Amino acid sequence: MNIKRRDFLKVVAGSSLLLASGDVAFARTAKKLPPSAVGILYDATVCIGCKACQNACKQYNEMPAEHTAPEQIWDDPVDLSGKTLNIIKAYKNGTGATKDAEINGYSFVKRHCMHCIDPSCVSACPVTALDKKSDNGVVTYNKNACIGCRYCQIACPYNIPRFEWDDPFPQIRKCQLCDHRYKEGKFSACCEFCPTGASIFGKVIDLLAEAKKRLTLKPGDYYHYPVAHVTSRETSYRPVSIYLNHVYGEKEGGGTQYLLLSGVPFAKLGLPVLSEDSAANRSETLQHTLYYGLIAPITFLGGLMYAVYRNTRKEHEDKGDKL
Numbered sequence: 271m272n273i274k275r276r277d278f279l280k281v282v283a284g285s286s287l288l289l290a291s292g293d294v295a296f297a298r299t300a301k302k303l304p305p306s307a308v309g310i311l312y313d314a315t316v317c318i319g320c321k322a323c324q325n326a327c328k329q330y331n332e333m334p335a336e337h338t339a340p341e342q343i344w345d346d347p348v349d350l351s352g353k354t355l356n357i358i359k360a361y362k363n364g365t366g367a368t369k370d371a372e373i374n375g376y377s378f379v380k381r382h383c384m385h386c387i388d389p390s391c392v393s394a395c396p397v398t399a400l401d402k403k404s405d406n407g408v409v410t411y412n413k414n415a416c417i418g419c420r421y422c423q424i425a426c427p428y429n430i431p432r433f434e435w436d437d438p439f440p441q442i443r444k445c446q447l448c449d450h451r452y453k454e455g456k457f458s459a460c461c462e463f464c465p466t467g468a469s470i471f472g473k474v475i476d477l478l479a480e481a482k483k484r485l486t487l488k489p490g491d492y493y494h495y496p497v498a499h500v501t502s503r504e505t506s507y508r509p510v511s512i513y514l515n516h517v518y519g520e521k522e523g524g525g526t527q528y529l530l531l532s533g534v535p536f537a538k539l540g541l542p543v544l545s546e547d548s549a550a551n552r553s554e555t556l557q558h559t560l561y562y563g564l565i566a567p568i569t570f571l572g573g574l575m576y577a578v579y580r581n582t583r584k585e586h587e588d589k590g591d592k593l
């Protein structure tokens with residue numbers, strides 16, 4: 271086999287021109303908040319750790335109780351699981367004497383799906399069992415479409431989706447923002463039954479405005495915290511604690527529809543420190559770029575095969591072989 275240098279160089283030059291002719295990075299546009307997006311604002315400074323939200327979540331999503339000891343009869347989950355979609359956890363430091371203080375203090379935190387604006391779980395799912403609704407932005411799960419690959423678990427930066435390991439027909443489990451209750455004119459059970467207004471439901475734009483307003487309040491002043499819904503007239507009138515000047519979820523990972531306020535750094539409450547662009551956007555841009563970038567090597571290989579074919583054909587012709 272004799273590949274001519276000139277043919278080889280032609281193929282290399284052609285491939286290089288093709289690569290140079292387009293943008294090498296094939297960027298995909300980051301997803302935006304749907305216009306009627308709904309969500310939850312959780313204010314850890316107002317939370318008393320009563321777990322009414324956790325119990326309401328179980329009741330209105332028909333989830334079973336979890337027991338940490340066999341003789342125990344009450345629900346006592348230690349983390350999110352195939353049986354628990356929402357959990358109240360606690361942070362404590364030193365003496366744990368002061369609420370909402372990082373040092374010698376304590377805080378609660380409510381963990382469930384963040385309903386990301388650009389969700390990695392949706393991006394990673396190969397069969398669209400996870401989907402983001404175009405109207406209200408809720409990230410839903412369809413058990414009938416799921417093939418159990420659990421890519422969503424690996425993709426989620428918040429470690430939210432859980433698998434029913436002990437079920438013969440397992441599903442992925444995660445909070446779906448009580449989407450099934452909206453058609454009855456109801457909303458997230460965890461907010462409806464929160465007695466203090468620590469968890470409130472509403473449109474994300476209203477929740478963000480409420481969160482930013484709270485950051486302007488003076489510690490020690492009294493404020494009417496709306497209860498259950500951001501537009502509610504029922505309020506809990508209480509003194510303002512010291513807030514960190516940060517609405518978690520406003521920007522993290524491209525933004526989320528679950529927003530949090532706290533006096534203790536969010537990393538101490540177990541929430542990840544994320545950049546402002548979504549992981550889904552980064553990974554899909556990389557994937558598209560790789561596929562796009564493969565055009566050049568494939569063309570190069572095609573050209574190489576053509577050069578081999580032409581040269582071997584000429585050799586056979588010279589020998590008088592029939593082709």
Ligand code: SF4
Pocket residue numbers: 383384385386389390391392409425426427428429430431444
């Ligand atoms: S928090 Fe995780 S499971 Fe929930 S929408 Fe975001 S990526 Fe998906």
Ligand code: SF4
Pocket residue numbers: 323326327328331355356382444445446447448458459460461
């Ligand atoms: S929105 Fe519904 S499913 Fe999600 S944590 Fe609250 S009660 Fe549970």
Ligand code: SF4
Pocket residue numbers: 316317318319320321322323324358378380463464465466467468469
């Ligand atoms: S119901 Fe409200 S106050 Fe009680 S633990 Fe849940 S968020 Fe906190």
